[in-house]
Amino acid sequence: MDWLLIQVLFLQVLVPLLLLIWLARIREKARFNWLLKTIMVLSYLTSIAVAGIWPFMPWPYVYMSIAILLAMRGGWRIKDIPWLDVAELRSQIGLVGLLVTSLASVAMSVYLFSGWIPPAGSSINLTFPLQQGNYLVVHGGSNMILNPHLKTLAPTPRYVPWRGQSYAIDVVKINHWGLRTNGILPTDLKRYAIFGDSVFAPCTGKVVSAENDRPDLPVPRRDPDRTKLTGNHVLLECTGVEILLAHLQRGSVVIKAGDHVIVGDFLGHVGNSGNTTEPHLHISAQRRKSGQPLIGGEPVVMLFNGNYLVRNELITGYQAMSDRHNIQ
Numbered sequence: 001m002d003w004l005l006i007q008v009l010f011l012q013v014l015v016p017l018l019l020l021i022w023l024a025r026i027r028e029k030a031r032f033n034w035l036l037k038t039i040m041v042l043s044y045l046t047s048i049a050v051a052g053i054w055p056f057m058p059w060p061y062v063y064m065s066i067a068i069l070l071a072m073r074g075g076w077r078i079k080d081i082p083w084l085d086v087a088e089l090r091s092q093i094g095l096v097g098l099l100v101t102s103l104a105s106v107a108m109s110v111y112l113f114s115g116w117i118p119p120a121g122s123s124i125n126l127t128f129p130l131q132q133g134n135y136l137v138v139h140g141g142s143n144m145i146l147n148p149h150l151k152t153l154a155p156t157p158r159y160v161p162w163r164g165q166s167y168a169i170d171v172v173k174i175n176h177w178g179l180r181t182n183g184i185l186p187t188d189l190k191r192y193a194i195f196g197d198s199v200f201a202p203c204t205g206k207v208v209s210a211e212n213d214r215p216d217l218p219v220p221r222r223d224p225d226r227t228k229l230t231g232n233h234v235l236l237e238c239t240g241v242e243i244l245l246a247h248l249q250r251g252s253v254v255i256k257a258g259d260h261v262i263v264g265d266f267l268g269h270v271g272n273s274g275n276t277t278e279p280h281l282h283i284s285a286q287r288r289k290s291g292q293p294l295i296g297g298e299p300v301v302m303l304f305n306g307n308y309l310v311r312n313e314l315i316t317g318y319q320a321m322s323d324r325h326n327i328q
Helices: 003-024 031-051 059-077 086-091 093-114 148-153 157-165 317-327
Strands: 123-126 134-139 169-174 198-200 205-211 232-238 241-248 266-269 281-287 301-304 314-316
Touching (some): 003 059, 123 241, 148 157, 281 301
Antiparallel strands (some): 134 314, 169 281, 241 281
């Protein structure tokens, strides 16, 4: 079952529609109640606009536009009722719940927006490594709701070998309809828009590690070998920072350890090898000391063409290609 689709249908379609219907129905006896309801609805829509994955990018703006119009309509219709219904204030337990929910929604929105701010520390500027269509960042940002990779920063021994990928991003490709697949969670990898796309070097440097023989597994199987989480991959060392491009297609990697590459060199194709639930490109950066695991270094913040990429960033192949030519 495609859990991403279920999440989208429930949290990003059903719940917003129910909230908009609720906002349209004005039964409040006091303007304060209506104000809290409006704040809660707007905060929820703001939260899902940031935290949800939106291959159909205009929808958050559609929801918000409708909510604002309904709020303006409601504000006009209740202009003559009192701010507080003093007679019933003591018995309005629902008002307390609405107040708490509204405050929680606002706090969540603020927290989610904080994920757009890059983590503190040094960063490396890279060129986006894909250029054959429209690409969507599904995991990226500086909090764990937007970017689950950040959980590997926790001081837990099991995460130590993976710490270097804490600031990673995951990228999928979408077609003109905003879909990343042809069908619902197909097992055929060729039905994923990004499968087989060419991956190019995001920086100039030396190849530290490359793997090319891990199998591309049908969705949703993962490689059972926990020492091969990155699957087929390329690890580049550029100006003292190692850049990992992971989950590549078996047999497609054209370079080996010790080779030198420049920005824009072809490296391989996107596949579905290693610890992955579906075809995508994983990119991360780290500084690693001698003896540390393959992705066990200190994570480094990545900028792409000067931009910090977060969930729902849309990058076109045309933009990536233009930026690459500008750098060269």
